[in-house]
Each structure stands twice: as C-alpha cells, then as structure tokens.
Amino acid sequence: MDENYLDELNEQQRAAVEYCDGPQLVIAGAGSGKTRVLTYKIVHLLRLGYEPWRILALTFTNKAAKEMRERVEQLVGGAVASKLWMGTFHSIFARILRANAELIGFKSNFTIYDSSDSLSLIKMILADMGLDKLAFLSGPRKGQKKYKPSAILSAISSAKNALISPEEYVRSKDLLEIDARDNRPELYAVYRAYRDRCVVAGAMDFDDLLYYTNVLLRDNPDVLRHYREFFSYVLVDEYQDTNFAQHVIVTQLTRESGRLCVVGDDAQSIYSFRGANIRNILDLRKTYSALSIFKLERNYRSTRNIINAAGSLIDKNSEQIPKTVYSENETGALIEVVKCYSDFEEAYQVASRLSQLKMTSGDSADEFAILYRTNAQSRVLEEALRKRNVPYRIYGGLSFYQRKEVKDAIAYFRLALNPDDDEALRRVINFPARGIGETTLAKLTRAAIDGNVSLWTVIQEPDRYPAGLNAGTLRKLDRFAGLITEFVQADRKGADALELATRIIERTEMLKMYLHDSTPENLSKQENLQELISGVKGFVETRVEEGSDSMSLADFMAEVSLATDQDSDSGDASEERVTLMTVHAAKGLEFNNVFVVGVEEELFPSAMAQDSPAQIEEERRLMYVAMTRAKKFCMLTYAGSRFRNGQTVCCRPSRFLRDIDQRYLRLATNDNLGDDAPKVRPTVNYTASMAGSARSLNSLRKVQPSSGAPQSFRRPGQMQPSAGKPASDVRYALHSVSEVAEGTVIEHAKFGRGAIVNIDTAGPDPRITVKFENTDTRTLMLKFAKFSIVGTE
C-alpha cells in the first residue's frame, strides 16, 4: 500500500478522510473529489486496522460500486479489496436477506421480481378484483382507467419506501382518504393482494429488498445486534438519493457505534421520483447529535465558466444546503447555446460541432458525451453521428436481460430455482406454445388465489386445488410440470449454471424455434440466446478461474437479477467512442466535452414536472448535474420543433437557459432565449397554425393529476452494440474452425481484442482459447463466439 496516500488529498479532503471518531457527513460539491474521499477513507480505515470484511460501503448504482472497488483495488490490491462488503443497497441487502430468509417467512432461493414482473402481477390482481374496467367518470378523466397499473405500482412502492405494510396502510385514515379522493378506494386491497401473491411466489420486488431488510432488523434483535457488531464501519455514497427505507437501515446499523461516513450533495439529488429524500441528509443531525459536517467545495473538474454558470443556475433553487462550489482552474470557454429549427437540425449541429471540436482539441472520442433528458431522444442523434462516421456508444435503453427471448429463457432459469415464481411461470407456461391458453391460465389463477398458493402448487396438486380443467388440459400441464421438475432436480443434484442453462435451452426447444425461419428478428433472437449462454459460460469459467465453487444457476441469477443496463459494459474498451446517455445515467461521470440537447420547456424540465415547484427544482438539479459533467467544454442546444409521440410539436427554450447568468453564455446574436414570450400563459404561447392540436391537447392534459412514475418500457434496437444494428452484425459474425488458427488476432463483440492461444477440436464443439488485451483469457465455443478476424500476431 502506498504510504503517502494522504498526501494526494487536499486539506478538506484529508480532514474528511482522517476523521474517524464519530458520525460524519461530507457535503461534497460536484467534482470535488467525493469518490476520492470515500476510497481513500476505506484505505485509511484498513490502515487503522479495520478488517476489510467488516467495512460496509454502500452505493446507489452498480456502476459506482464497480468504480469504487476498482479504485480501492489499485490502492490496496485485489486480495483485500475483494473482501470488502461493497455494493448497491439492493445487492448487499439481497445477500443478507438470503442468509436470513426463514426469519421473515421466505426461503433463501427467493426470486427478485423486476419492474415488469411487478407490473404484470398488478395487472393480474386488478383483473382478478375486477378493477381493470373503465371508469365512467365525467370531465377530463372520462374514459380513463381508474386503476392504472403503473400508478398503483408506484403508490405501493411509496408505501414500502415509507415502511408502511398493507395492514398499517388500511389503518391510516389519511391514506384511505387520499385514495378515496383519487377515485381508487380499494388500493389498500390491491397492495395487500400484491404482497400476498409475492409471498406465495417466494418473490421480492426491488422495494421489498429494502422493506424486508427493515422487517428483519426490526423483528429480530439478535440479527440486528449481529450486523451492528459485524459491520465495524459503514460508508454511504450519494446519500441525497437514499429513500426512507434505506435511511432507516443505515441508522439502525450505526446509531450505537456512530461509525458512519455519509457522502452526498443535495444539489445533485435527482431521484426523488423513486422516493429519494434530501430530508434524510438533514435529519442525520437529529439522529446523530455528534454528527460532524465536512464540506468539499473546491471543484477540480471543470473550468471556472462552467462552475460559475452551473452555480448561477442552482442558485435559483430555494431548497439547498448553503455552500459555494468554486473552481481554480482556468476560466475556459463560454458555454455555447445553440438554437435549432428542429430536432433533426439539432442533431446535425451537435454532430458537426463535435467532429470539429474533436479535430481542434485533439480529444479522443470518449472525451465527448451527448446528454439528453429522455432515452427517446437518442434516435436522431445516432443517425447524425452515423452519417459523420463518428463512433458512439449508447447507455441505457433496453438492457440485454430485458429482451423478450432472453427474459423467456431467464424465466425458465427462475423456475428451475423457484418453481413457485408465478410471474416466471405465467410467462413461459405457454412458451413455446403448448396449448395452454388464457382460459386455462385464468382457471389456474383463480384456484391459486382461492387456495392462497402458487400456480405451481395448483399444477402439482390438482386434486387438492381443483381448477376445473379437462383431462386433455391436465395432461398438457403435466408435461409442462415434468419439464420444470426435471430442471429443478438437475439444479438440486448440483448441475452448474452452464449445464443447466444449456439443458433448459435445448429441452424447451427455444433456440430451435427461432432456427425455423430466418427473419432478421429471429436471427437476432438466436444471437441473443447464444449470447446468454456464452454469458453463463463466461460466468462459470470466471468462477472456475477464481477457484470458487459458487457456479450454480442460482449464483448466476444472483449476479444477473440486480444487474441493470448501465452495468453491461459491453463493446470493446479499446475503441474510443462518443457517449450518449440520459443525464441520470451520467451522474458521477465526467467528460472534457459535454453536449446537452433538448434544453426546452416540457422536455427539460419535463412536462410531467410542470405542476409543482419541487419537481421543477429537481429538474433544475438535473440540469446542474448535466452541466457539471463537463470539464472544458459545454454546449446547450434547443430546437423550435421536435418529433414527439409520433407527431411534430413546437418547443420553446427551457427556463433553465434564462436561469443561467448570461455572462457565462455565448448566444447567437438573434437569440433571446424565448424571453419575448408572454410569461403569463406560457403553454398557449403559439399561433394556431404553428401549434396545431397537439398543443391544445397538452394544455388540457395539465388539468389531470399526474399519474405517478411510470415504469419504463424501452424500445428494442438500442444499446448492445453487438446486436440489432446492421453495422455491428457485419462486424461480429460466427466463424468456423478453418478460419482461425493459433495466433489469429480477433476482435470479440464483448471482450474486445485478443489473440487465439489454443484451438480445441476434441469435443463435439470446437473451442478456442483467447488471451484478451484486457488481460482476461477465455475459452469460447466457436459456434457461439461472435468476433471478427483482425489478422495474425
């Protein structure tokens, strides 16, 4: 370990790192070395003699956890770093819950429902309760569904984040009153049914992971005592993004010891839609009377202009902890504001300015980022970049594990581990088609709900839970059950993830199905299934290499079920690319050059945020995050019209542009940022010819109450550079043995560049062993490995 690690910190950072005498809050402005403080603090704790496996470091995203681990690794080595408890709230507590599952009425093999599972379960419950019918309401809500699944889900989610059980919910006069007013008086019953079905299915959703952790610690004093003592120091990153459930877990674990270090920046709180609450930071002082507060205010990242501009923007927010972020870097260029006619022109402008800047600055492509408010905005930008042959990488969008065919396969995986998993069962009971249709499923569901058991139990014990099915149907169900049982037993007998996964794909004939005809979609589905298998294979191989015995399908699923899109670091690291992502996804990152596009009213700030000042402030913080990603150059663009929801709508410049002190901006001479617009009625600020009906629809929509946080469904065709796009299909293909030799240099779709060191043709399927430039050596099955041949060594 580097002895002089403390010298690499400035005075404020060093003070924060060295203070280990009690609870500590570090308010860290953007770019002030927040992660640096956390990583060095961990190193410092190790120095002081804290054992690595008793340090708990919680982050918000997988990406942040990974980055922190890597940075600690560099300082103390992988052997020590791998012993730290470091990860997202969700993954760490999932692990703890699995270890203690029986105490809260679960088994350790519980499934984790993702948002689409949750939504599908909500829909099922609403249908069962007869609440999915149209409501005959008058006025603007006429014809709208009373119980909108996504809104229900988000209400349930809020309840759990506030640690309110269904039983407590129904006892709360306030909540019932609100529901009555919102025309959904039976929400409590939906919540209860949802909870019950999850329990029966042995499933937890994302919120449950936090909720049940609280239950576990609340109802089992000995468990609480154990973890309190076990974790001798707790560190939390991005505390401004924690919700109440997370806050309570943290305080439960550290209230007595006071060995807590929390880092956050209230100005970067951008997840309140998910229950994050800045109050958690402020309330720390109440919980810990001895709380010491440290401030990091010097920004090392950006030029003065960028920091000053962002500062002048965030000053317009009323709610914030007073602090002054300053930069002592060079003044730098002004922030460029560009007005465009349309989203197409915007994309063109950005692409051309980017290419030009790339030439003049000499920065490589990965020093450029284009940030947007919504994923949908990426389309046009992609096109413009492609036209200019600028290589880019999109983050977000549909994750690999969310693709239909992959989800289907995963559903079988899940059933093998937990056949009670209703959502997985419903997904694949008739896929591939085996003549078990809606009617049968409805009858099974009815019986399952009446018996308060899982669908699997109903299928297993038809006599005990009669569903009123005819003999033919029963026979079909029996065959399906046989298939699942076979997988379950294979897992119990200790099959590793690859054996079991391969068997599932073969026995269900999923891959075969797609082989039948070779439409482009089918081809891509085949590829994705093969990619999944090679993912499993890679997982098993890694575990073998690491000398770990944890290579069961359950171990694989534990990694996968909480891995989200950002995590898939696919694409080769060797090639430099421009980054395209949402502002949310960009948090914690930095680039020399940042383009923020679509800086318009109703988009940024979002149309959903228009009706409350608090939401506008969150959007403003989001804008602040966007701008402070930039080190040297920042450009903001807006368009006069934009293709949205299938039609072209008019747009006005964002109020945020006017919030920024104009001293730091470079505007086109004729650009007044929409300041001439009458401010009284901003939304109807258009001539009828310009605006058309979309506009009036929009102003109508504002009357309706906002419908909560919708769960995201992303379109295919984004992300995963290796699939979907014709360009990449050509680049990475399958190869035969005759095409490769030892010494052949290949470019793998996932692992990057590497040289073949061995070819094994002994088995039924030829394998190649490749030493990759990222130091990994992997053995790949030739029939699955997607790569291009670069040359020979």
Next chain:
DNA sequence: CTTCTCCGTTTTTTT
C-alpha cells in the same frame, strides 16, 4: 386455443 388485425395509448428519469 391460436393468430391476426385493428385500435388506442403512450412517453421521464432507475435500483
């Protein structure tokens, strides 16, 4: 029971 087709709704951000 399956498949096809039309219709209506949708769009914020993510663990």
Next chain:
DNA sequence: AACGGAGAAG
C-alpha cells in the same frame, strides 16, 4: 413510432 390490449376469424 411502437407497444399492448381487445376482438374476430380460423
């Protein structure tokens, strides 16, 4: 534009 849901035909 793109998806899911509903309804009709096979």
